[in-house]
Amino acid sequence: MKILVTGGAGFIGSAVVRLAIARGHEIVNLDALTYAACLDNVAEVADSPLYAFEQADIRDRAALDRVLDTHKPDAIMHLAAESHVDRSIDGPGDFIETNITGTYQLLEAARAYWTAQGKPDSFRFHHISTDEVFGSLGPTGMFTEETPYDPRSPYSASKAASDHLVRAWAETYGLPVVLTNCSNNYGPYHFPEKLIPVVILNALADKALPIYGDGSNIRDWLYVEDHADALLCVLEKGALNRSYNIGGENERTNLELVKTICAILDEKRPRAEGSYADLITFVTDRPGHDARYAIDANRIISELGWKPSVTVEEGLARTVQWYLDNEDWWRALQARDGVGQRLGVDKK
Template identity: 85%
Template sequence: MKLLVTGGAGFIGSAVVRLAVARGHSVVNLDALTYAACLENVASVADHPLYAFEQADIRDRAALTRIFDRHQPDAVMHLAAESHVDRSIDGPGDFISTNVAGTYELLEAARAYWQAKGRPESFRFHHISTDEVFGSLGATGQFTEETPYDPRSPYSASKAASDHLVQAWHHTYGLPVVMTNCSNNYGPYHFPEKLIPVVILNALAGKPLPIYGDGSNVRDWLYVEDHADALLLVLEKGTLGRSYNIGGENERSNLDLVRTLCAILDDLRPKDQGSYADQITFVTDRPGHDARYAIDPTRIRDELGWRPSVTVEEGLRRTVEWYLANEGWWRALQSRDGVGERLGVRA
């Protein structure tokens, strides 16, 4: 199968690219190379005969048409998106433009290509989204595929809009789509502005480990390589027009997560004195910070037989080990716009 992967130089997209090539798929990586993208993420497959790269913006219809015509993909995996909630608070326009207008342009380019090919039943448009579109949970309950949408941030609102566009193109035009909504990802190549890499790198630098509010916000953590495996499975075996929630089955509060990371660092690279947990600092909470996310993975487990392969403790240790072994990768990214700064405080 030949896959067109948008955002394939990003965190989740690059994991999909690496795994797809390893499994024998041809992959065209379409990425605009904005601030969070890094071609080092796909360096291991860059010279592979099954891999090709196209630098383009999903908002550029002419470029999309050219890429579809040149590469003739069998499927689209749409991961290109602005994804950092704090940045969406400071500058929502980029999120609306990329996540909403960009998804529209990609859908229209894919629809034109699919129709010109005779509307093949085998074609797939796989839209990858987030559990944040469902809003915030209390102490109990889980998001299912039938949970009403209730986005609370500019980021989640833009992703909710893109989800609705994809479903509309399926119902109105018959475009063969599948959709997934995932929980919080973590793992190797995670851009150093998100919680887990911030904690690891600040700990190593002797800086404060910032935790929003009292640290009680709960997330379900999904190892990125498990996520990539699930995405390829849904692409190949998911029911058309159906959505699948992908969770890690690993709920942790932010405070517990940070304490676990500190314990792993204490073991792998101990400080001269004390624990990395001594650097934990509580900071003013993010505006509109959702209290809890949790995914019910029953549909993907029962229909497709998928479950995550690692616990959060195993995945976090692998992640810390990767950052300790790949200092050159993350140091090169620390000078990029906004990295190391507190964002999302302009509300």
């Protein structure tokens, strides 16, 4: 299968690119190379005859038409997005432009291409989204595919809008789509502004480990390579116009998560004195911080036979080791705009 992956130089997109090529798929990686993208993420497959790269913005319809006409993919996996909640609080406009307008332009380009190809039944537009579109949970319950949308941040609102656009293009124009909504990802190549890499890298620098509020916010953590496996599973086997929730079955509070990372680092690279947990610092919470996310992944498990394979403890150990082994990668990214700064602070 030839797959066009948007955002394939990003964190999740690059995991999809690497795994898909390992499984023999042809990949066209379309990425605008904005601040969070890094071609080093796909360096191991860059010389493969199965790989092609196109630098283009999903908001640029002419570029999209050219890429589709040139490469003639069998499917599109749409991962390109602005995704950092804190950045969306400071600058929501970029999220509206990329996640909503960009998705619209990609849908229109895909529709034109699919029509020109004779509307093949085998074509798929796979839209990759987030569990954050569902809002916030209380102490019990889980998000299912039928959970009403209730986004709380500019980021999640923009992703919710893009989900609605994809469903509308399926219903109105017959575009063959599948959708997925995932829980929090982590793992190798995670851009160093998100919680887990921030904690790892601050700890290695003997800096404070910032935790929002009291650290009680709960997330379901999904190892990125498990997620890539699930996405390819949905693309290949998912029912037309159906959505699938993808979760890691690994709920942890932020405080529990950070303490686990500290314990792993204590073992792998001990501090000169004391534990890394001594660096934990509670900071002012961000505005509208959702209390809890939890994914009910029964649909993808029962219908498609996929399950997560990595526990959060195992995944965190792999992730910490990867950052210890790849200092050149993350040091280069730490110089990029906003990395290492507190973003998303309520300025009222």
